Amino acid sequence: MTIFCSHCHRPLQAEMSCLPRRGKEVPRANKPFRSTKSASKARRDQINVELQALRSLLPISAREKERLSYLHTMALVCLQLRGAQLFPPDCAPPAGPALGMELLSLLPGFLLVLSADGKLVYISENVAQVLGLSVVELLAHGDVVFDILDQQAHEDVREKLLLAQEEPGREVTFVCEMRTSKAFQLQHGGNRAVVVHGRFTALRWPPSRSTTAFLALCTPVRQLPADAGSQDDLFQSTHSLDMTFTDATESVTYHLGYHREELRGQSWYSLLHPEDADLAASQHRAVGESLGAGAAADTAVLRVLRRDRTWAWLHVSARRDGGGRSITCTSRCLR
Numbered sequence: 001m002t003i004f005c006s007h008c009h010r011p012l013q014a015e016m017s018c019l020p021r022r023g024k025e026v027p028r029a030n031k032p033f034r035s036t037k038s039a040s041k042a043r044r045d046q047i048n049v050e051l052q053a054l055r056s057l058l059p060i061s062a063r064e065k066e067r068l069s070y071l072h073t074m075a076l077v078c079l080q081l082r083g084a085q086l087f088p089p090d091c092a093p094p095a096g097p098a099l100g101m102e103l104l105s106l107l108p109g110f111l112l113v114l115s116a117d118g119k120l121v122y123i124s125e126n127v128a129q130v131l132g133l134s135v136v137e138l139l140a141h142g143d144v145v146f147d148i149l150d151q152q153a154h155e156d157v158r159e160k161l162l163l164a165q166e167e168p169g170r171e172v173t174f175v176c177e178m179r180t181s182k183a184f185q186l187q188h189g190g191n192r193a194v195v196v197h198g199r200f201t202a203l204r205w206p207p208s209r210s211t212t213a214f215l216a217l218c219t220p221v222r223q224l225p226a227d228a229g230s231q232d233d234l235f236q237s238t239h240s241l242d243m244t245f246t247d248a249t250e251s252v253t254y255h256l257g258y259h260r261e262e263l264r265g266q267s268w269y270s271l272l273h274p275e276d277a278d279l280a281a282s283q284h285r286a287v288g289e290s291l292g293a294g295a296a297a298d299t300a301v302l303r304v305l306r307r308d309r310t311w312a313w314l315h316v317s318a319r320r321d322g323g324g325r326s327i328t329c330t331s332r333c334l335r
Contacts, residue, residue, distance in 0.1 A: 064136055075139040082121045086113070086203055086213050109219035112196070116209040118145050118161065130220045131192055132181035141179055150177035150191050156279060157196075163275070164200050164214065172275065173197045175221060175301040175313065193221040193301070193334075195313070221301075221313070221334050233334075239327045243268035243284055246326065255333045257307030268329075273303035273311060280316075287318045287327055301334070 055065050055073050058080065068076070104111075104126045113122035120143050128134045141147045146154050153176035164172045177191040184192065198216025205211075235255055237248040245263040253259055256271075272280050283300045299317040306312050313334040321328045 060136065064134070068136065072136060072140060075143050076136065078143055079120060079122075079135075079139065082115060082119055083113075085210065086115070086121055107217065109194070109217050112145075112198070112214075112216045112218050114145050114161075114214040114216075116165065116200070116212050116214075119143055120145060120148075121213060127218075130194065130218070131178055132184035133179070137181070138179070148179050150179070153177055159278070160275070161214065164198070168200045168202065168212065171197065171199045173303075174275070178218075195219045195221055233332050235331055235333075237263070237268075237329045237331065238321070239268055239329065241288065241325070241327065243327065255306075255331075256304065256312060262307075271305045273305070276302045283316070283318055284327075287320055304331075 051070060051073055054077050055068060058065065058068075058073075058076050060076070104124050107124075107126065110127040110130055111122065111124040113120075115121050120139070123135050123138060125135060127138060131138065138148055146157070149157060156174060157176050160172045160174045164170055173195065175193055175195050178194050180188075180190075180192050196216050196218050198214055200212055200214050202208075202212050233255075235249045235251040237252065238246045240246055245266050245268065248258075248260050248263050250260065252263065269277060269280065279300050280302055299315060301313060301315050303311045304314050314331040315334055316329055316331045318327055318329045320326070
């Protein structure tokens with residue numbers, strides 16, 4: 001009886017070379033070749049070469065390049081790519097690095113540019129003077145603006161950016177706490193409050209999401225003094241439950257320009273900046289829902305209209321007093 005090969009249908013004795021050799025794996029459609037250690041090492045080496053090439057192109061010092069991890073490298077590369085998309089090289093100003101740093105040193109804060117979806121596009125190098133973190137260190141937290149903000153500020157910032165995006169060219173201003181270095185936190189007891197003032201602008205024509213960016217100046221707010229007993233920047237006001245003024249301390253005249261008699265009977269909301277009305281209403285509701293007198297609400301940073309028609313930034317804390325029949329606000333003027 002002759003046995004035929006199942007591969008070539010020839011007699012088995014006549015042809016043996018058609019059989020698969022032992023020790024070699026036959027590739028199948030549903031079973032690809034397994035990667036060997038040498039192939040994996042080759043891929044890792046190739047990735048390292050590419051990362052080194054990208055790292056060498058980054059406009060940072062050689063010392064910073066040596067400290068970059070893979071993730072930091074990719075974060076900086078993405079930042080540069082987003083910046084190149086919004087600011088093509090042929091549209092960049094001819095100012096050199098020395099002139100750029102000299103101009104930045106004259107600013108009261110650092111520059112921040114965001115894409116339409118909140119991605120970080122540009123952070124000026126003088127951010128280290130405000131937050132104690134370099135651009136590289138700041139990107140360690142993420143590449144979206146909310147990654148560098150305190151968690152409590154996310155919702156308010158999201159609303160302000162949405163408002164600015166719906167009306168391009170409209171300037172918005174808000175205060176938020178940004179992440180800082182550990183040394184800064186040890187010295188000041190927390191993150192840093194920053195006033196962000198900016199607007200969405202179309203950088204090229206025709207305007208679109210890919211050519212529109214949020215350009216802002218971020219100015220640090222003076223840290224609140226650790227001594228709570230300091231009265232230099234404080235004034236107090238009392239209100240009925242609907243936030244109508246019933247009285248205020250004499251120091252309100254120094255900070256806001258109003259006399260106590262002028263404020264009595266006037267609504268707190270009539271002095272607030274329209275963009276801060278929702279935040280103030282949230283604080284008001286929190287006070288109204290508090291249990292009993294003396295229960296404090298979350299603090300808020302609000303803009304209040306001075307008598308000379310300018311805006312004062314106030315750090316306001318509120319609580320129910322008088323057996324729960326009135327509200328007392330302690331306001332500290334920020335610089």
